Amino acid sequence: MTTVPALALRGLTKRFGSTLAVDRVDLDIPAGSFYGVVGPNGAGKTTTLSMATGLLEPDAGSVAVLGVDLWAAPEVAKPLLGVLPDGLHTFDRLTGAELISYAGRLRGLDRDTVRARRDDLLAALDLEDAGSVLVMDYSAGMTKKVGLACALVHAPRVLVLDEPFEAVDPVSAGAIRRILAAFVESGGTVVMSSHVMALVERLCDHVAVVGAGRVLDAGPLGDVRGGGDLEERFVALVGDVRDQRDLTWLRQS
């Protein structure tokens, strides 16, 4: 394992009007790790990952991908990254196959490589049937899968995935897990955000807990969760729902 981190975030800060969405985040993601980022809704996970992948300009701070400054030398850093954002659509008038080709051609791959990889990805993600259907007719899970294919097509060294398993059925989720595990096995790095603690515990070897725009705890999974499980640690870090109000009117009897 190299000593240069796959992703190194230093003092990342982003303010939207009066809200400080991300507050001086420092985070080292070791190369070759399967890194989980967890945090409550509105904690700044998506904003942080957007800044770490070149989608959103930070107000302050720096991002280095395998030692290359992303915002200073994007032409060197961006090819190392594969990105799947959350909540953003794709070009919906292309078919699934065309969308993967599009991502491949944007990355400068030649036609034959793109053609072969496109067919591999469609088969691996169980999208062969849907390859000729417009993406606008895809379900949420299928859109996720084709987005993942676009992130993989240029064989990046670091994958940054925002909620990759959301809305994906168990069979496809299994396929995605196998692809990602094999990717890490071969020396790649995966960073993913998720709300599902069990999934993070099962897949990831490192984890960071984010809350209110800051990193509350980060490190190897065993260190972060201590003796208990991740969910307990998570709740302890971010705090429970403040007002435990019973919705008595919702009771059925």
Next chain:
Amino acid sequence: MVATVVGIRLRTTRHLLRRDWWRAVVLALGLLWGLAMLPTLLIAQAALAGQDAGIRADALVALCSVLCVGWATVPLVVAGLDDTLEPARFRSLGVPARTIMPGLVAAAFLTLPALFFALLMVILGASWRGEGAAVLLVALAGLGLMLASMVMGARVSAAWAARLLSSRRAKLATVAAMVVGLAAIAPVALALFRDGLTSVLAEDVEILLSRLADSPLGAGAAAPRAAAEGDWLGAAWRLALQAGWALALLAVWHENVARSLVAPLGRGGGARRHHDRVLDPTRTPATPRDPAAGAVHARLARAWTSDPRYLASLAGVLLLPAFFFALVMPVFDLDRRWAYVVPLMLAATIGWGRHNDVAFDSTGLWLDVVSGRLGRAVMGGRLAAAAGWALPLVLAAAVGTVVWTGRWHDAPGLLGACVGVLGVSLAVAAVSAVLLPYRAPAPGASPFGAEVGAVGAGLAAQLASSLVALGLVPFVVVPFVLSLTLAPAWGWLACVAGLVAGIGAYVGALRLAGMLYDRRSGRLLAAVA
């Protein structure tokens, strides 16, 4: 329910005004303009009141007919229908159309334009007060029904157009609409060109007005005249016709709302495409060779043929030149050489129309941004996709005009000037699209809708890009104008200058916009999504 729905609208407006101060400025300017129009309206009322009933009715019928057509077409050309109350937004609430309809109707009448036109109708309607209370009552009722027809006509036309464009027969529908539009103004234009304005005014307008007075475009405005002449039956059936028309529009709108509550717009209908057009594009001279630029070009070529938002702007650019040729030229009895304005105008509107190009991809832009430093390729692909159809269209229009004027020695100058204007205006638009993007209708949304209060949303961008384009275009056109007025020899200079300026601006803009795109890539997504 009416109060709830109207409340949503007012509250969204208030929140928006609090968030963006300039929206309040735009709103205030609108109000100010409305108030500034008051004296004019009162003078018009006094003038109308001084005329006899026939002329007064004719004027109001003509005005109402123009307004009806305007209300139905303007939202299609400039995206401006407030989408706060887009029926699709109520989809997840599970309310039937019957429940929200009264609220939607009330809200439609509570917009600034609707209120202004209501005031206009009341003021102008009061010009009938000299004929007695009963006639005044008929006038106000008739004009009120006219206003209802206008407001609901706008909703129906936008809903229908959006539905048409989102269907798979979108292309056909666009072409058909343009043909029908041209066919509708062709006889008028022909008559004007043949007989000149004065004789048309003397003969045909009278017939036209009397026809309009018996149609839903003017019956409401013509009713008080019948009443003033003691023809109460005539007044009654005109009012009934206008009311029936308004009710019919309401029913159609209701049907559209009910439909959009259950059937989302903008699905592909399960269409399958077996050829990967991104990997193996259809080769045209406009296809860029660079792989990334080629991919962007292929994607936009698909958008220009199937995305309702692009199709709508495609149809929109033809309107102004067609209007100039068919109506302005004959009405002002202009020399045939003025027809050269048509291809030049077409080139300028097409170019300027792309000033918010990048924002149309709001939701997919991330893929271009994360894929590297690709500004040149992205802008190159985008420009090539627009120029790929714009250049042949503009050149065809130019050749067509020369055929019409029969002055072939003007051809080189005109062609050069057209290329120049298209290149320069596309260049300005490309830079503006990167520097000053504003929110465009999202993919799958109605192409005629706009973000709440968007009348001013892109105001800065629209103003800046049009001013720059207006400042640059004359330089390209001057040699051509000289060739018409001074000496034909200028024509060849105009040809060379136009080609150089057009191609130079295109290439320069590609580089500049590409560089800006790279520099601003971290801000673009936040600006448009």
